Amino acid sequence: MTAEPVPGDQAGPILVDQAVAIRTLGLVRSYGSGETRIDALAGVDVELGRGRFTAVMGPSGSGKSTLLHCLAGLDRPTGGQVLLGDTDLTRLDERSLTHLRRDRIGFVFQAFNLVPTLTALENITLPLDLAGRKPDQAWLDTVIATVGLADRLRHKPAELSGGQQQRVACARALVSRPDVVFADEPTGNLDSKASADVLGFLHRSVREFGQTVVMVTHDPTAAAYADRVLFLADGRVRSELVDPTAESVLELMKQLDGTA
Numbered sequence: 001m002t003a004e005p006v007p008g009d010q011a012g013p014i015l016v017d018q019a020v021a022i023r024t025l026g027l028v029r030s031y032g033s034g035e036t037r038i039d040a041l042a043g044v045d046v047e048l049g050r051g052r053f054t055a056v057m058g059p060s061g062s063g064k065s066t067l068l069h070c071l072a073g074l075d076r077p078t079g080g081q082v083l084l085g086d087t088d089l090t091r092l093d094e095r096s097l098t099h100l101r102r103d104r105i106g107f108v109f110q111a112f113n114l115v116p117t118l119t120a121l122e123n124i125t126l127p128l129d130l131a132g133r134k135p136d137q138a139w140l141d142t143v144i145a146t147v148g149l150a151d152r153l154r155h156k157p158a159e160l161s162g163g164q165q166q167r168v169a170c171a172r173a174l175v176s177r178p179d180v181v182f183a184d185e186p187t188g189n190l191d192s193k194a195s196a197d198v199l200g201f202l203h204r205s206v207r208e209f210g211q212t213v214v215m216v217t218h219d220p221t222a223a224a225y226a227d228r229v230l231f232l233a234d235g236r237v238r239s240e241l242v243d244p245t246a247e248s249v250l251e252l253m254k255q256l257d258g259t260a
């Protein structure tokens, strides 16, 4: 592990652990003010490992999506810091944040979010096209082969099944080799076979390509694909499991429910 100071940090140098892809310090996201104020995140300190698959779970309203959106630079926290490597997202202006999302972050959403008028291949290469970058052909071929879409590349999203569409979205997220891929309920709209395909692919991207993946899910079976599961409650990290199984996740969910 090597460490280096974070440039420009007012509270003094923070050591950056190179094994950590992204970390938060005292992360707060509040909505509203006065009596109607809601702290969606009420002080979250987490370190998410590089080349690791982390799942985020917790009851509805516990802050999972808010955390994911703050980590991915899609939402602005009201307090604390988000450090992607040595970049503090909370200090970036909108333009820099847009570039950071384009160049260093990949997304997979529950609703696939593909462009309907583009083919599967055009959807996959869209982030690179928008950035004016040429795809690394060997890497593109590897990603397409891994998601098993080689014979579907000329199809438009409406001609693909939900599972195939989500595999296109996964390939699109990976093709620029982002620092982190964020997946928000990626299997929420899929049947169990298609879910297993998508989760298997995310898992392989971590194991074989060293990708860092952070996924929000309600499903213990999905969480079991991760290396680590964080459990949120009331905007805070309440507990965690390393090397989870569906059974150990379910068991901890029951315990946490009982003590809520």
Ligand SMILES: Nc1ncnc2c1ncn2[C@@H]1O[C@H](COP(=O)(O)OP(=O)(O)OP(=O)(O)O)[C@@H](O)[C@H]1O
Binding pocket: 031, 032, 038, 039, 040, 058, 059, 060, 061, 062, 063, 064, 065, 066, 067
């Ligand atoms: N734009 C907003 N304005 C006001 N309150 C919000 C907003 N977005 C989220 N919240 C509130 O913040 C809290 C956390 O919401 P969040 O969507 O992060 O929870 P979640 O754990 O992802 O829930 P779910 O599992 O239902 O998707 C909730 O109480 C929610 O109502």
